Amino acid sequence: MTTTPKIRLSGVHKSFGPKHVLRGVDLDVQPGESVVVIGGSGTGKSVMLKCVLGILSPDTGTVSIDGTDTTKLKGRDRIDLMERFGMLFQGAALFDSLPVWQNVAFGMMQGRRHLPKAQARELATEKLAMVGLPAEVGLLSPAELSGGMQKRVALARAIASSPEIIFFDEPTTGLDPIMGDVINDLIIKSVRELGATALSITHDMASARKIADRIAMIHEGHIIWSGLPSDIDGCGNPYVEQFVHGRAEGPIRMPVRAI
Amino acid sequence: MTFLRTIGRTFLSFLWGVGHLSLFALTAISHCVRPPFYPRLVMRHVIDIGYYSLPVVGLTTLFTGMVLALQSYSGFREFGAERAIALIVVVAVTRELAPVFAGLMVAGRIGAAIAAEVGTMRVTEQIDALTTLSTDPYKYLVVPRIVAGTIMLPCLVIVGSIIGVFGGFLVGVYKLGFNPAGYLSATWDGLEWIGVLSGVTKAAVFGFLISLMGSYHGYNSRGGAQGVGAATTHAVVSASILILCFNYFITELFFSL
Numbered sequence: 001m002t003t004t005p006k007i008r009l010s011g012v013h014k015s016f017g018p019k020h021v022l023r024g025v026d027l028d029v030q031p032g033e034s035v036v037v038i039g040g041s042g043t044g045k046s047v048m049l050k051c052v053l054g055i056l057s058p059d060t061g062t063v064s065i066d067g068t069d070t071t072k073l074k075g076r077d078r079i080d081l082m083e084r085f086g087m088l089f090q091g092a093a094l095f096d097s098l099p100v101w102q103n104v105a106f107g108m109m110q111g112r113r114h115l116p117k118a119q120a121r122e123l124a125t126e127k128l129a130m131v132g133l134p135a136e137v138g139l140l141s142p143a144e145l146s147g148g149m150q151k152r153v154a155l156a157r158a159i160a161s162s163p164e165i166i167f168f169d170e171p172t173t174g175l176d177p178i179m180g181d182v183i184n185d186l187i188i189k190s191v192r193e194l195g196a197t198a199l200s201i202t203h204d205m206a207s208a209r210k211i212a213d214r215i216a217m218i219h220e221g222h223i224i225w226s227g228l229p230s231d232i233d234g235c236g237n238p239y240v241e242q243f244v245h246g247r248a249e250g251p252i253r254m255p256v257r258a259i
Numbered sequence: 260m261t262f263l264r265t266i267g268r269t270f271l272s273f274l275w276g277v278g279h280l281s282l283f284a285l286t287a288i289s290h291c292v293r294p295p296f297y298p299r300l301v302m303r304h305v306i307d308i309g310y311y312s313l314p315v316v317g318l319t320t321l322f323t324g325m326v327l328a329l330q331s332y333s334g335f336r337e338f339g340a341e342r343a344i345a346l347i348v349v350v351a352v353t354r355e356l357a358p359v360f361a362g363l364m365v366a367g368r369i370g371a372a373i374a375a376e377v378g379t380m381r382v383t384e385q386i387d388a389l390t391t392l393s394t395d396p397y398k399y400l401v402v403p404r405i406v407a408g409t410i411m412l413p414c415l416v417i418v419g420s421i422i423g424v425f426g427g428f429l430v431g432v433y434k435l436g437f438n439p440a441g442y443l444s445a446t447w448d449g450l451e452w453i454g455v456l457s458g459v460t461k462a463a464v465f466g467f468l469i470s471l472m473g474s475y476h477g478y479n480s481r482g483g484a485q486g487v488g489a490a491t492t493h494a495v496v497s498a499s500i501l502i503l504c505f506n507y508f509i510t511e512l513f514f515s516l
């Protein structure tokens with residue numbers, strides 16, 4: 001018996017003017033699975049993630065969650081769907097007009113959940129503790145935090161509503177290797193504790209190997225390889241091998257002009 | 260051919276911009292009447308736009324009223340200057356000067372602030388974050404600012420008009436030596452409800468335009484700090500131009516019949 005994928009992208013195309021960013025992305029993520037999509041800058045990773053989240057609409061193709069096409073969802077249905085998601089943004093995207101605890105509890109204080117302030121604050125403190133931050137941090141403004149602490153607060157916000165699906169956009173970019181590893185451990189722990197499905201995009205191979213159950217590589221707008229992290233080194237795909245080993249020479253050409 | 264192509268492209272781009280702005284405005288207005296509402300955010304912006312803009316609007320209208328009285332005196336002293344100056348000050352301030360100057364000052368202060376704040380939220384993905392947290396950015400960011408702007412500018416203009424008329428009174432009585440009771444009586448006689456109504460209507464429209472242009476340019480800003488800077492400039496310039504254009508049309512609507 002085959003299970004319905006938690007997330008399914010079928011033939012997703014997205015263009016911005018003459019620039020074709022996604023050229024038919026097909027990807028399945030099974031329930032409880034953690035899939036990491038790797039790829040170079042400008043290959044369409046972020047656009048793909050935004051299409052799944054509904055921030056961008058695909059030109060053609062479908063994005064299904066639990067077998068339901070979500071590309072046409074609007075209004076209340078879209079909000080209901082969003083309540084099942086958690087998202088960690090690359091730059092943390094914390095609301096600088098709110099203190100840290102309100103950032104963490106934001107999703108719980110809005111919409112149908114609408115938790116009372118005291119209860120929301122308690123929940124925020126609990127989630128901050130889950131990512132290793134003391135309660136006092138909750139009173140600070142996001143601008144007073146270091147990059148690593150901001151990422152941890154963003155992770156606390158992403159898991160605050162115990163979502164079914166969590167998205168991670170470059171979770172370790174801009175962090176030192178130790179803090180990057182701390183974030184990776186927190187991602188694994190949070191996803192496991194919640195029993196959530198995770199879809200991440202990154203170009204940090206150490207992070208991909210650590211948090212992925214399965215890795216997929218996107219290049220020029222479509223998925224060119226998918227497999228286990230343990231298989232990636234000897235996969236025989238020249239594009240994947242060039243990316244994994246970070247070589248300038250290979251089939252992936254960077255548009256660098258001679259000076 | 261290149262010249263014609265440039266003109267055509269500019270015209271099409273203008274039409275696209277007008278259409279895009281109209282859709283943005285209609286979406287924002289439709290969200291104003293549909294829940295959820297954020298009264299606390301509206302209050303925050305009411306204080307920002309209303310209370311904190313009061314000093315700048317007050318000073319602008321005070322000196323406008325003062326200089327208007329002083330300038331009018333040189334032309335009207337020959338014939339019943341006292342009544343004519345009080346009349347000119349109250350009519351000009353309530354109908355035109357207080358709404359337009361308050362609008363332009365608030366466009367500079369609040370229009371720029373809205374565009375910068377919303378624009379920064381756009382380029383740092385905070386608006387995308389709102390969406391993922393089941394919150395409609397129109398309702399959370401745009402509607403409270405538009406509601407607060409539309410409510411507070413008329414209040415500012417009423418207070419600004421009183422201060423402007425008081426400025427004329429100060430110059431008339433203490434500099435030009437007019438009788439205070441006579442000046443006040445002439446001011447009261449010159450005050451027309453249609454003038455006040457047109458001033459308040461203009462202020463409401465200007466408040467809407469300022470917050471709309473700030474939100475629109477901020478919401479659609481792209482490309483980091485430079486994009487936010489450009490959004491801020493566009494918000495102030497477009498709001499200022501629209502204020503002057505709408506000022507003419509509202510005047511025409513009230514006084515040409």
